[in-house]
Amino acid sequence: MNCAKCPWSPITRKQISDEEFPKFRKQAKAILGYTPTEKPCLLCLTPDEKISQKDSTHWHARFRKGCQVRNCVTRMGIKNCAYCSRFPCDVEKAHGGSWTRETYENLHGRPITDEEYYAFIEPFEAVNRLERIRAKLSPDEKVEAPTVPLLKAKIVNFPDSLAGPQSADFKQLHSMLSTLKESMLTGVDADLAIQQHRLKNRVKYLFRFLWIFAVHGKLQETNGQTLVVDPETYKGNRASETGLMSLSVLENIIFPNLVKVGVKARIVELAKDWKVPTGYLRMRGWEMKIAFSKKIGSVASLKALQAYGNALEEKYAKRAFQYFANVDMTVLAEN
Secondary structure, X not given: OOOOOOOOOHHHHOOOOOOOHHHHHHHHHHHHOOOOOOOOOOOOOOOHHHOOOHHHHOHHHHHHHHOHHHHHHHHHOOOOHHXXXXXXXXXXXXXXXXXXXXXXXXXXXXXXXXXXXXXXXXXXXXXXXXXXXXXXXXXXXXEOOOOOOOOOOOOOOOOOOOOOOOHHHHHHHHHHHHHHHHHHOOOOOOOOHHHHHHHHHHHHHXXXXXXXXXXXXXXXXXXXXXXXXXXXXXXXXXXXXHHHHEHHHHHHHHHHHHHXXXXXXXXXXXXXXXXXXXXXXXXXXXXXEXXXXXXXXXXXXXXXXXXXXXXHXXXXXXXXXXXXXXXXXXXXXXX
């Protein structure tokens, strides 16, 4: 990012008077959907050892520790991603290329003025900036990225002792969930630590999404072919996966990956103001639905999903989701 122009940067803050800063914050919120904090960031290139004890509790100090891009660059000992042999990796393309003029014009449904662009969007067009740096580097300046072993999905085998009228439906469900988890841990740049962190987070998001329907969904439509959740239920059960309210997360991660295994998820718009201009769901005006294809059991598998989720919830309470994420159906064989 361009720290010299970033709305959160101390460099930018020094150029704006105390009287004008509230207006600047309001403008940033209107364009980006985020409000620059009163206390500016500590700058990502500042070494940890130069962060004072007083600033160690600063919001950005905590953020830096969990920033996988910063951690990756620090481990490699390079200035920025342009110096990496794998640039642009899948993570960089996703995060560094998401904030563009075109993106925000589509979100707002209007042209972005040059003033708005240079103040609030251009600082975040990371891939473009890194590509300019990359073009000036010699082959000797590029550093080979370290690789790691591919991830193995933690999945508990289907319990052979499970019997009863729904056993075949549970087995179908187990197969679908297992395939979903395994497929999420492979792909482009899966041998890079930064990508593996991203893939594991995607698994959590996908399984949390399905968990909400498993425990709180209501069967609707002809012959109960669809599970539905309302906005309050959906938002209230996201746990740490707060990004599930983002249309970008839903449209680029959740929906397309579920379709691959035969699950169709969609948002049903019930009112005109169901989302905010910057791409987040409001607490009204929509509902979320999922349906299973015939290939993965259709209605029978939807009912199996709910029976499985309720059995886990009843036995394990707060720990239930972890069993679900590991596709552990042992609880069903105990009943």
